[in-house]
Every structure is written in C-alpha cells, then in structure tokens.
Amino acid sequence: MEGSRFDLPHRTYYLLEGSFAGFDAWATRADGASQFRPAFVWPADHAWCLAFDVDPHWAGIGAAAGAIDDLRADPRLDVVLADPGEKQPAYY
Template sequence: MQASSDPSSADWLVHAERDWWDLAVRGPLGYASYARLRFIPDPTHPGQREGEADAPYDDRSETEQLAVVVATLAKHTTTPEDCYFCVWEGWGGLEVHGAARIALPEREAFLFRGPALDLPQWEQALDPPGPEGLPIPSFVWPADRSWCIGNDVDPHFATIGASSSAIEDVLADRGVDTVADDPDRPQPGYSY
C-alpha cells in the first residue's frame, strides 16, 4: 500500500453524475446490487444518538471491519492486487506526501494504491509514518471497478456496490454486520 500520484484513476468518481452527499455516502450508481456494512446497528427510534445504540459496538476498528468486506470482494475482481483507496483530507493533522489530491465534491481526498488484502495494514501506509496512522478509507475500488465502497465520515455505515454474486457473498459473511441496500431508498441515520 502506497501513495498514488496519478489522480486519473479516480476521474470516474470525480465526474460521477450524483449529488455530492449521495456519492460520498452511497458511492457511484450502476452496480447490480448494494449492501451496507454497519459499524454499529441502525437506529431503532427517531432522535436516537449513536451513543444510545441498542447493541454493543464491535471491538474491531472500522478499518478492520471494512477489511473483512474487502477480502470478500477481492474474490470478485480481476484486479485484486491493484486497488485504490481514498482518505478524506479533512481528518485533522493528516500529512500525506506523494499522494494525488482527488477533487471529490465537498470531500477532497488523497489517493493510495495497493492490493485489496493489504487493507489491514492501511493505517501504516503513510511515508513517513504518522503518529496516528491513516483513518479509514472513504472510497475503495479495484482497478477494474467491479465494485466500489463509499464510506463517508458522518454515517454509521459504509455502502458497497457490486455484482449480485459479490453482494450475496458479503451478506453471507457473518463476521461483519451487513444488510442489503437499495440506492433509491433513504438510509436510517442517527441524530447529531
């Protein structure tokens, strides 16, 4: 996993015909199926705050949970060794050298590239290493674009777009909390 200096690999996201919020939260349209990786369970009543979630938090970091999904999706791409990872530049104190700045609307990001299965080491991808490491990626996709994960900083979930068989495999993995998603319907959200 290393910084990537070529911003053209993210042009398809930068120029996606989608409202910036929907792109950041739900990723690009055009996939056969969608799912959500829930870092915490969905709210059960209006006005609920994240700290009032009805189930305990997963002990693993969000990046570790995302890595489980990416490992499943790696079986559904012809380019598992060539994937892209964006990190939102708005995280405080983030110093990235050598990475292209991706001009995503309202969510500019830095671009990294590496094998899908290197995501568990994502936090150490800075060169030189930073004291905090990298926060969770905001987008992940393989070079063949057979799937894409959108993960905005605000919601309690990441959205996965992929083939129907890839989404079936993601939903079948009981190691993470995933549910089917419909990009035409609003998602549940916590109050802030």
C-alpha cells in the first residue's frame, strides 16, 4: 500500500488522498477483494469528519450543527448524539 504510514498502539494507518467519489474503491484491492476501510475521511476544507472504528456498525461524524441536524432528520439513519463529556457506550 502506498502512502505515509504511522503506527499507534494496536493500529496502523496510511495517509492517502483521493476524491470522495472513489470512497468505495479505497477499500478494494485490484482483484476486487476487500482489504481496507478508511478509518478517517474529511474534505480539504475540513468542514466535517467521518471516523470508523473496528466495529463495522459504528461511525462517528463531526460536523456543523446544521449538518448533524440533517443527519438526525433522515429516517433511514440511526443517529445518536455523543457528548464527549459523558461516559461513552461500550459494547461487550
């Protein structure tokens, strides 16, 4: 994999650049097999950030209040507000 690599405890990340239109292709090898899923995605203007952890059912999104309100209003999504000052949910 090309890109700058950095390691954290129990995680290795690569810094890649591309268009959001290619999001699905970022996680796919040339032979079509799934290899990686982006852990953090944000646009050049840093207006929002999407973060995935190792749990495939969870993603964190940081954005302006209006963007979060739009997500919360979409009935297709299960959006839960997170307060960084509160204890975060744990899945066992």
